[in-house]
Amino acid sequence: xxTDPHRPHRDSPSSEGYTSVDEDWTQLRTxxxxxxxxxxxxxxxRLDNREVQxxxxxxxxxxxxxxxxxxxxxxxxxxxxxxxxxFVATIRKSPRAIVDAIAPIMGPAIRQAIAxxxxxxxxxxxxxxxESLSVRGLRWRLEAWRTGRPFAExxxxxxLRYRVEQVFxxxxxxxxLLHHVAAEGAVVQDQQVLSGMLTAIQSYVRDSFGASxxxxxxxxxxxxxxxxxxxxxxxxxxxxxxxxPPETLREDxxxxxxxxxxxxxxxxxxxxxxxxxFKTTRTSLENCLHAHYEPPPRPSxxxxxxxxxxxxxxxxxxxxxxxxxxARWSNxxxxxxxxxxxxVTVAKSTLTGYHLEGLRDPLAxxxxxxxxxxxLEPSSIKAVWSPYYSLDPQLVETRAHSMLHxxxxxxxxxxxxxxxATGSASIEWARETRxxxxxxxxxxxxxxxxxxxxxxxxxxxRVNRTVVRFRSGSSIVEPSERATLGAVSxxxxxxxxxxxxxxxxxxxxxxxxxxxxxxVTRNIQLGKERARAVLVALGGEQLGExxxxxxxxxxxxxxxxxxxxxxxxxxxxxxATLTIANRGNEAARP
Amino acid sequence: MMQKKVCMLGGFAxxxxxxxxxxxxxxxxxxxxxxxxVTVEKKSVTVDDRDIMLVLWDLYGEDEFQRVRDSYLRGSxxxxxxxxGTRKATLDTALALQQTALRTxxxxxxISIINKADxxxxxxxxxxxxxQLRAQGWTVLFGSAKLGQGVEELFVALxxxxxxxxxxx
Numbered sequence: 107x108x109t110d111p112h113r114p115h116r117d118s119p120s121s122e123g124y125t126s127v128d129e130d131w132t133q134l135r136t137x138x139x140x141x142x143x144x145x146x147x148x149x150x151x152r153l154d155n156r157e158v159q160x161x162x163x164x165x166x167x168x169x170x171x172x173x174x175x176x177x178x179x180x181x182x183x184x185x186x187x188x189x190x191x192x193f194v195a196t197i198r199k200s201p202r203a204i205v206d207a208i209a210p211i212m213g214p215a216i217r218q219a220i221a222x223x224x225x226x227x228x229x230x231x232x233x234x235x236x237e238s239l240s241v242r243g244l245r246w247r248l249e250a251w252r253t254g255r256p257f258a259e260x261x262x263x264x265x266l267r268y269r270v271e272q273v274f275x276x277x278x279x280x281x282x283l284l285h286h287v288a289a290e291g292a293v294v295q296d297q298q299v300l301s302g303m304l305t306a307i308q309s310y311v312r313d314s315f316g317a318s319x320x321x322x323x324x325x326x327x328x329x330x331x332x333x334x335x336x337x338x339x340x341x342x343x344x345x346x347x348x349x350x351p352p353e354t355l356r357e358d359x360x361x362x363x364x365x366x367x368x369x370x371x372x373x374x375x376x377x378x379x380x381x382x383x384f385k386t387t388r389t390s391l392e393n394c395l396h397a398h399y400e401p402p403p404r405p406s407x408x409x410x411x412x413x414x415x416x417x418x419x420x421x422x423x424x425x426x427x428x429x430x431x432x433a434r435w436s437n438x439x440x441x442x443x444x445x446x447x448x449x450v451t452v453a454k455s456t457l458t459g460y461h462l463e464g465l466r467d468p469l470a471x472x473x474x475x476x477x478x479x480x481x482l483e484p485s486s487i488k489a490v491w492s493p494y495y496s497l498d499p500q501l502v503e504t505r506a507h508s509m510l511h512x513x514x515x516x517x518x519x520x521x522x523x524x525x526x527a528t529g530s531a532s533i534e535w536a537r538e539t540r541x542x543x544x545x546x547x548x549x550x551x552x553x554x555x556x557x558x559x560x561x562x563x564x565x566x567x568r569v570n571r572t573v574v575r576f577r578s579g580s581s582i583v584e585p586s587e588r589a590t591l592g593a594v595s596x597x598x599x600x601x602x603x604x605x606x607x608x609x610x611x612x613x614x615x616x617x618x619x620x621x622x623x624x625x626v627t628r629n630i631q632l633g634k635e636r637a638r639a640v641l642v643a644l645g646g647e648q649l650g651e652x653x654x655x656x657x658x659x660x661x662x663x664x665x666x667x668x669x670x671x672x673x674x675x676x677x678x679x680x681x682a683t684l685t686i687a688n689r690g691n692e693a694a695r696p
Numbered sequence: 697m698m699q700k701k702v703c704m705l706g707g708f709a710x711x712x713x714x715x716x717x718x719x720x721x722x723x724x725x726x727x728x729x730x731x732x733x734v735t736v737e738k739k740s741v742t743v744d745d746r747d748i749m750l751v752l753w754d755l756y757g758e759d760e761f762q763r764v765r766d767s768y769l770r771g772s773x774x775x776x777x778x779x780x781g782t783r784k785a786t787l788d789t790a791l792a793l794q795q796t797a798l799r800t801x802x803x804x805x806x807i808s809i810i811n812k813a814d815x816x817x818x819x820x821x822x823x824x825x826x827x828q829l830r831a832q833g834w835t836v837l838f839g840s841a842k843l844g845q846g847v848e849e850l851f852v853a854l855x856x857x858x859x860x861x862x863x864x865x
Contacts (some may be wrong), residue, residue: 280701280771281736282751298699302736302751309767310732377771380698 268349281305340374459486502548513603532604581635698842706778707789714841805857
């Protein structure tokens, strides 16, 4: 039924048929029901117009959000994209407003993060600096080079007492990771998978030993790492610690865990796999990332003084030794420079000693002997000498003596490029030398006008005509006889050198005899003694290649030069003959 | 990202690990299977444009020598039952494991997959049996570890059920 008082009634008759009763009735109804009629009209409008009016919604919106948000998370899911889009649009449109809004929060957060990073870096730097010059520092540097790790890391590892490298916050029932923090430089594996395995290991250990649910795995150790586990009612905390942590660290872990349980009771109780609410636990977990390092030992002042003194002494000793060695080396170079037959072309010091290069005449002095004379260690000098002929007069003379086999009775001297021979020699040697002298390096001319030459037969004759006389009963060579023997001795040497070139040797018989006074046996003995005395006077040991034989003839009258008188029979005569050289040397026999 | 713990259950040598190995992120060696009886792996899937991380507890196959530890099942949001189509006995094991799971974690979503779909002709588990399982409310998928078939669908199907069982905020 229509309640509109302004509209005609559908069942009413036409206007012509209106009666006064009807009008009265209508008027009465209007008077009585007017307020209710207005309300009824409004309700009718609402029913007819099904669309929700914003004004109506605005009245219930906050309460509706609260009621639906408590019931399930659907509201958040629906609104999230719109909020995100709106946020992005706002940032694009007016970023300044956003910056102003978050600056008070971000400023301190950034400062804290930078301070933490700087602190870690400074700590690492300080440790590296402290250890860089010590002995163990050098050892660690070697280790760093060997293993390819940074030096700072090696220092930290060695001075480290303990460091909490990672902290896991894990949901106890599901084993799912709620949050994870790690120290700088720590090796981090897949945290979600690791959380699951940590939980599985705890279950395994508990099941294996029949432990009750409240008995849990507290810690386990792997190499230098220890994993500490602190249990909470809904979550547990696992800290990976390198080194040996103090027991007080466990209290810090437990405090952090209690704090997290107090902050997130609902999120822990109704955990359904969404770890987002636990991002706020980061600070609590980071507070567990303790590290403690061993302070580097400070060497005492006395040790430093002793070490410094020893170093100075060592350096002084080394300096003196080096100076002395260098001075000796310089002296050696001077000696080598003035030594005939030696030319130094390269002389330098090396890491291991000295190096010498040069030319050396084979007749020059032995350089090794000179090194020893200079006071240097022969092994410290490496010398390379190339042979050459020196034209130094002294060496030319030596070379001439050597090549020409000059007898000792000849004196050779060099005058410019001329070789001069003086003294006496056999004709044969003189002849041969005239032919060969100019072949000696450094000799162009040869002169021997001052050389006295004799032939081998003359020399033999000079020796064989010698008669040495003795007093009666004496075997002492008289001074008057010594002049004779001196001349014989020279003749013998000349003879010896002359025949040696022709492959022959001188055989000298020294024959001693006596007069007929005294017994025969005594006279034989006396004869021998006289022969020996003459041989000694001739310089028997210096006769070179000559072979000397002595004999005592006793009262012989057959001695050459004997005239039959007694004084003529107290004599020693010489008989030199030539033999073939290869018959061997015969020692003088009585 | 939302995380869900999911257990993989099945008889001895039904191919659980082989089935999923190339689809999951693996850190630990299989050696843990025979030592502590479980290896944890993870797999990310996308459901309704949202990423879900399935933390898979791959439990050592149950046999007469080693039984699945109930403690490993606790806290699971769902589980996967793996059978070998060529061995009917693995179906019985799966049925027993499902009962164990039901006792331990209650009514949570689960999916079953019958391995060795590449050799259907050799199967001992027949269609009628499969239909009976489906009639009991089981989701039965077919897969092949050899060909790598059916695995992605398996994870997506389970993740979808997990999402619907507990709406993601």
